[in-house]
Amino acid sequence: MKLTGRTALITGASSGLGAAFAEELARRQANLVLVARSEQVLTATAGRLRDDYGIRADVIAGDLAVEGAATAVAQRIGELGRRVDLLINNAGFATQGRFETIPADRDHQQVMLNVTAAVDLTHALLPAMLAEGTGGIINVASLGGFQPAPYLAVYAATKAFMISFSQALSAELHGRGIAVLTLCPGPVDTRFFEVLGSRAAAIGQQLDPATIITATLDALITGDTILVPGWRNRLTARAATLLPRRLVLATAERATRRVVAP
Numbered sequence: 001m002k003l004t005g006r007t008a009l010i011t012g013a014s015s016g017l018g019a020a021f022a023e024e025l026a027r028r029q030a031n032l033v034l035v036a037r038s039e040q041v042l043t044a045t046a047g048r049l050r051d052d053y054g055i056r057a058d059v060i061a062g063d064l065a066v067e068g069a070a071t072a073v074a075q076r077i078g079e080l081g082r083r084v085d086l087l088i089n090n091a092g093f094a095t096q097g098r099f100e101t102i103p104a105d106r107d108h109q110q111v112m113l114n115v116t117a118a119v120d121l122t123h124a125l126l127p128a129m130l131a132e133g134t135g136g137i138i139n140v141a142s143l144g145g146f147q148p149a150p151y152l153a154v155y156a157a158t159k160a161f162m163i164s165f166s167q168a169l170s171a172e173l174h175g176r177g178i179a180v181l182t183l184c185p186g187p188v189d190t191r192f193f194e195v196l197g198s199r200a201a202a203i204g205q206q207l208d209p210a211t212i213i214t215a216t217l218d219a220l221i222t223g224d225t226i227l228v229p230g231w232r233n234r235l236t237a238r239a240a241t242l243l244p245r246r247l248v249l250a251t252a253e254r255a256t257r258r259v260v261a262p
């Protein structure tokens, strides 16, 4: 899909991959709607991108992990008089440790943000794209979504959901003008590990956010449906899909126990 002059809504635009999406899309002359909880950060980013690139950038500050969040975002888009051409479901976080030690409300928020908000926003914004016969959706999953990850159990499951949901959607929408791309990054140096509480789970080939986002937008334009940045990460993803599940699970349990729940 073409990006110049189109409007992209990015969830989790206040830091990390979301901020890199905002920068690269603005550079490519797309208009933006930036969503996250940190209003001051988003407002400063929007102002700078407007000045640097001459694009339109709006801010919708809010917590996407609460019931009805997507409806509120869609309503605000209407009030702003915007129509979203590209939805980027990027906001997300992880919990780690033995399942019984993780506060239940934290895992609940994780599922609400990583899964429910993405599904709800897709419901809210896809119909207008279909009516126009053009649009795009990028779902940010993870390399961690290709196999169960003990001690990161809920996180890996949310990302497995996103891979499955996103790939199914891309097949449903094929030939109807809507491009759907599933992005599955390996470890990236962002606030993600600060929120997680440790860098130990950064397993895999590390790439910087700007490299990943450039490759992602190029893949969207080419019409690719899934992207695992980094050849070593692609090898890991392939192995996780081809090897017997019991072997993959036992290997993952040993690798993560050592670093996440010794």
Ligand SMILES: NC(=O)c1ccc[n+]([C@@H]2O[C@H](COP(=O)([O-])OP(=O)(O)OC[C@H]3O[C@@H](n4cnc5c(N)ncnc54)[C@H](OP(=O)(O)O)[C@@H]3O)[C@@H](O)[C@H]2O)c1
Residues within 6 Å of the ligand: 011, 012, 013, 014, 015, 016, 017, 018, 035, 036, 037, 038, 039, 062, 063, 064, 065, 090, 091, 092, 093, 094, 113, 140, 141, 142, 143, 184, 185, 186, 187, 188, 189, 190, 191, 192, 193, 195
């Ligand atoms: N970093 C990695 O190694 C890695 C690897 C694979 C996949 N990913 C995925 O990449 C995506 C982006 O993560 P990142 O690495 O860029 O991490 P990050 O720097 O921590 O960014 C997370 C973003 O999500 C937003 N967010 C968190 N909770 C929110 C909530 N309740 N409501 C609205 N927004 C919320 C944060 O903004 P506020 O705090 O301002 O709300 C922030 O903008 C996530 O889905 C993550 O799972 C990351």
